[in-house]
Amino acid sequence: MNKAEPLIARYSHKDYKSAVKPIWCPGCGHFGVESSLFRALAYLELPPEQVAVVSGIGCSSRIPAYTQCYGFHGVHGRAPAVATGLKLARPELTVIVTSGDGDAFSIGGNHFIHACRRNVDMTLLVMDNEVYGMTKGQPSPTTPADWDSKIAPGGTGVNPFAPLAVALASGANFIARGFSGDPNGVARLLVEAIQHPGFSFVQVLSPCVTYRPEEKFWKKMVHSSSVEPTHDPAVAGHRLLSDDGFTTGVFYIGNRPTYTATVGTSDNDLSAIEEELAI
């Protein structure tokens, strides 16, 4: 972490928080994630107007409304596409995508994979509660196969998706997992993810206390990684595939070149393109 300590706090939580009160259920893990995000931005001393928070749809995707940063509450699953366009057009902005396991891995699964592959410099923060919270408790791609509920009696019987392994295979340049009950730990992961060039993926286990009340016990199940992050995708792949899903920490730090716009965005360039395309 290459930052001199500030002498006084230039920014704090309240500089990033909007006046809109979250309508999340009290106790929802997403509150912890919101705190972590604001703490990370304050630590990095990023002016709110230099940060864009882009989301899809879901309880987790409501964060853009709750922040003073620029926000875009987009179409379900498509936030990475919007964020990619934004980052290419305005490379000076810090772009953060906030999403849920339904938004990012189900309807947005394809966008997730290709955003990892493109490696544009942005951070994808997925609040994973292994359920569709907003639409009242349907199983998501990360829900265990045997999670029994009214809507999926006996469980779906379908193997859960492995988001971190998929991100690694697809080319994400930074891969980490945190837990919403440890907001300072998540803030640290976010700081590293934002600072690392390229596409960073941070999964945060964030209990849905309403539709998955048993997830309150995640606090007893999470454990921090005992090994250093690796730069070797083969080592990271082995770790991720043999992990219990509750290890927190940084798994992989890559050094792939970041994708940047090859066409300028100034008015001159745009008129040059227009001229080129003129019939």
Add this chain to the structure above:
Amino acid sequence: MNLVINTLDELLAHAHELEREAVERYEDLAGQMEVHNQPELAELFHKMAAIEQQHVVKVESLAGSQPRPLAPWDYQWQTPESPESVPVGQGHYRMNPHQALTLVLACEERAEAFFAELAESTSDPAVREMAVQFAAEEKQHAELLKEWLARYPEPKADWWQDLDDPIAQE
């Protein structure tokens, strides 16, 4: 993590962040209770935030200015979050004042334990003296809260039941 604080600057930075985060969390809880139509609890949490804000000001006056902040993960909390904050994941939209005050009391008790442990572990006499004083203040708040708590009835056995239940599962 071992608690090693041997300078007044570090102690004040911890005390400041502990109180500041408590304000932040109480304000968040007040907002949640407003959203969930629990005005009495919203008022209670606003009141708690105002009390903790006075403590922020007090720490700032002891420090002579706003103490230099540490990175969030460098605070030596012995709990997953700063000790005087209601932990993420606690609180319910149907809780009653007794339950809310129980959460608040636990915060004061955690803060007292933090400063008491710090007083035990430090090698610096000035840090010890101030930590003992902070622990005594937190203890006093906890005693007041216990009196306050006794004025409110405990929740009924079915307090969490909601005729317009958001839970689709059984």
